[in-house]
Amino acid sequence: MNRPRPRAKHILHVLPIVLANLGLALTLGACGGKQPPPPAADCPAPEKAADADTEKKSEEFAPPSLDTIPEGPYGDAVRRGQRIITDTQTYAADYAGSAHNCSNCHLYAGQRPGAAPYWAAWGMYPDYRKKTDRIDTMEDRIRGCFEYSMNAQASKAGKAPEAGDPLLADIQAYMRWLATEAPASHELPGRGYATPAKPEGGPSLEAGAEVYASKCAICHGDDGQGMRAEGEALHFPPLWGPEAYNWGAGMHRINTAAGFIQGNMPLGQGGTLTDKEAWDVAAFINSHERPKDPRQVGEVAEADASFHDHDCMYGESAEGGATLGAGATKPAAAG
């Protein structure tokens, strides 16, 4: 179904409610906005955030303050990397097939504990990954997020940046800088996402729909398509449909999405959903069609057997009976 993107007017309409919800998160959100990002120093570090869920736990590593990025070629690369990950739509436009910036999932410019922070990832690669069944370097790992989370197959380039692309070097320079003084090759507290327990009997789509309607739709839209205003810093990313992460992305796994959601959503109120609510709403989001799994060459059933032996809705029946996994594509008019 073709759904026109909600217009800026819609955003202005919900703005007062959203502002009340967001508090300082809005200021932080501006760092991931559509406009050219502000000077790095304007992006507060996570420990400065005011809302309850952003209080830094004492054992957590704190990345350096952004105003200490050095001058010179290395500092320039760090600043470019920060721009790329907070405004991927502009600074890696050729490779963005989804409507996301990296920082929509790696919150606060990749600094927020419990939102797969980059300072915690930096020292952990190269590593063996089950998904690729080989040793992945950090460059491979970043290319993976372009391929799946950013759905590069639908981008202008049609694929993730090639190994050796300067974009990937800049992103890594920013990660290395965030990890300044972090112990390398050490599993730091705050890495990845929370791990809420799977509810007995599995998640409920009906209960998830209720959580969604009451706690998520205000920002992500009744139809899950998010909201974006051209030229505005506000950017509520889509959760399903043609501009969302694809069927191969980590977030399509119910457990992974549940962990991200419990720690970080509703935005500014992380830590407020129960384990069951997080699983239910994660299952609900992931029971909607999205771009196809780029690894799928034959039928959905074949890809299901090869790549989807985990908690997910791929290959299951959607509402109305269609098999999930066929793939949502952008309507031609939306370009």
Ligand code: HEC
């Ligand atoms: C106050 C607005 C707001 C509310 C309410 C909200 N979100 Fe979000 N959500 C955002 C924003 C903004 C981002 C991107 C974060 C950033 O860039 O800092 C986001 C990101 C996400 C993402 C990762 C990005 C993506 O597109 O996949 C998921 C998943 C998500 N939200 C799910 C939820 C769920 C589930 C709820 C309800 C429990 C919810 N959100 C409630 C604003 C909101």
Ligand code: HEC
């Ligand atoms: C739609 C959400 C989403 C977007 C957008 C996204 N990622 Fe990710 N990323 C994930 C998920 C989910 C994981 C896996 C986290 C986990 O399982 O703990 C991940 C993991 C990673 C990791 C490894 C983290 C670790 O601790 O091992 C890196 C590095 C990474 N992403 C970089 C990027 C970059 C760079 C971009 C933008 C080009 C990006 N991601 C965009 C969701 C996203």
